[in-house]
Amino acid sequence: MSESASTLAFYLLAAITVVSAVGVVKSHNLVHSALLLALCFIGVSGLYVLLQAEFIAAVQLLIYSGAVAVLLVLGVMLTQRSSMADSNPANDWSRWALLICGLLAVVILSVVAATPWHGSIAAALENSIPVVARALLTDYMVAFETAAVLLLAAMVGAIVLAKGVEEE
Amino acid sequence: MGKPMQEVTGLFTIATVLRKLLNQYLPNPQWVDMVITLVNIGAIFTLISLSAVVLVYVERKVSAYMQMRVGPNRVGPWGTLQTVADMIKLMSKEDIMPDGADKWLWILAPVLLFIPAAAVYAIFPFDHQAIFADLNIGIFYFIAVSSQATLPFLMAGWASNSKYALVGGMRTVAQMLSYEIPLVFSILGVIMLTGSLRMSDIVAAQQQVWFVAVQPLAFVIFVIAATAESNRAPFDLVESESELVAGPFTEYSGMRWALFFLAEYANLFAASAIGVTLFLGGWQGPWLPGWLWFMLKTALMIFIFMWLRWTFPRPRVDQLMAFGWKVLLPLALVNVLITGIGMQTVKYFR
Numbered sequence: 001m002s003e004s005a006s007t008l009a010f011y012l013l014a015a016i017t018v019v020s021a022v023g024v025v026k027s028h029n030l031v032h033s034a035l036l037l038a039l040c041f042i043g044v045s046g047l048y049v050l051l052q053a054e055f056i057a058a059v060q061l062l063i064y065s066g067a068v069a070v071l072l073v074l075g076v077m078l079t080q081r082s083s084m085a086d087s088n089p090a091n092d093w094s095r096w097a098l099l100i101c102g103l104l105a106v107v108i109l110s111v112v113a114a115t116p117w118h119g120s121i122a123a124a125l126e127n128s129i130p131v132v133a134r135a136l137l138t139d140y141m142v143a144f145e146t147a148a149v150l151l152l153a154a155m156v157g158a159i160v161l162a163k164g165v166e167e168e
Numbered sequence: 169m170g171k172p173m174q175e176v177t178g179l180f181t182i183a184t185v186l187r188k189l190l191n192q193y194l195p196n197p198q199w200v201d202m203v204i205t206l207v208n209i210g211a212i213f214t215l216i217s218l219s220a221v222v223l224v225y226v227e228r229k230v231s232a233y234m235q236m237r238v239g240p241n242r243v244g245p246w247g248t249l250q251t252v253a254d255m256i257k258l259m260s261k262e263d264i265m266p267d268g269a270d271k272w273l274w275i276l277a278p279v280l281l282f283i284p285a286a287a288v289y290a291i292f293p294f295d296h297q298a299i300f301a302d303l304n305i306g307i308f309y310f311i312a313v314s315s316q317a318t319l320p321f322l323m324a325g326w327a328s329n330s331k332y333a334l335v336g337g338m339r340t341v342a343q344m345l346s347y348e349i350p351l352v353f354s355i356l357g358v359i360m361l362t363g364s365l366r367m368s369d370i371v372a373a374q375q376q377v378w379f380v381a382v383q384p385l386a387f388v389i390f391v392i393a394a395t396a397e398s399n400r401a402p403f404d405l406v407e408s409e410s411e412l413v414a415g416p417f418t419e420y421s422g423m424r425w426a427l428f429f430l431a432e433y434a435n436l437f438a439a440s441a442i443g444v445t446l447f448l449g450g451w452q453g454p455w456l457p458g459w460l461w462f463m464l465k466t467a468l469m470i471f472i473f474m475w476l477r478w479t480f481p482r483p484r485v486d487q488l489m490a491f492g493w494k495v496l497l498p499l500a501l502v503n504v505l506i507t508g509i510g511m512q513t514v515k516y517f518r
Contacts, residue, residue, distance in 0.1 A: 031270075031273075031326065035273070038319055042316075054305045054309075055305050055308070058305050058308050058309055058311075061312040061313065061315065061316065062311060062312040065316060065319070066312065066315030066316055066318065067345065070318050070322065070341055070345065073319065073322055074322065074341055077326055077334075128304075129305065129365060
């Protein structure tokens, strides 16, 4: 892809991501919020593609907009019974939210500033999947397995909660 | 297997000839690349719309012969123009929007459903070197993109403001999320043997033996899970006519309804093409050109899917879930385990 085309694609995807993220907060309809969140996830996955991280992009699509967003939308649809028109009202907490978000932004920006970045993506690996797989199953084995056990525990817990206690 | 006859009639040769022709008329090679890309995209969309038109007719004929009927036989020779007549009917229908529908979601849902259905065609290896984008994540791209088809169904079901549509949308989510897992695990066996996610590598690895011979269990699981993923009978609980009218499509009419059908047949072709590439050796075969082999094998897979559709009764929702989680998933995991043990054993004795 030529330089200008990828720049254009970046701004397009960034705009989609930011606008839909604002929409998640600002929309008065909770279902619209949840669907805009899925669009936001898709925009982020497009940004990963531009960074030549196709594997992460596909994982983002599959896990976030393919599963998490679907469950979220389903949950919202099932729990709301009355009219959807004003199901996502604004509240008085926006100042506190601004403070917390500002602190989070500072933390993220300082991490970004502290990371030694590669100057270009031209030297990116052509085939990164074997490298990712090897790193996950050797160096980061413990973290990987811990996440797996945690998810399993959450799943068993969810099943127990959904089944409920058997009445005598 | 570089046989001269196959090389001459291959899609790659045609593309090379086209490139040479264009080079004479266009000022620089960038333009030629762009025209070739546009031709590729055009060819893919032609394939999708043509396959939908042909498959609707074939499905009606196959179902008719399975039920000892004749099927459509009035419009054109042997009824071949029946789908054309259907299209004209659909285009001239009134566009009705239900009262109280969520307007934008309702309009967007069928369009959004079609995008992932068309996007997966980018990675199909139709012939030797005839693949729109030979990504290094290949088959994983297919899984990720086709998982995007769940949300539009839910959107359509919710936005229609109808109980049948909503129940259909809920069922879609339950079914598609459950059957995605055995589908991925059945593909995993093939990926373990190939050691690559790239579609061209998967085809190349089947030069001696098709993977259907090495992974018969995975193939069966793939066919069942793919049927469920494309919401076709016997797993058509999403739109089961006898209970839900038509599920998420209940409130749509005319061309909006036709878009759902276009997406369904695009998915059917896509599932068959993936099955051919992963298990039936892709475009490889003797004498005939590769793209013809690919089409013949895909036609066989499509016939199997239609055969399943018209011979099996529909299960209940709870039976469907129980089958997916308690039978298909353990079988898929056992298949992965056996594949691993087999690979290590072969390595040990070599």
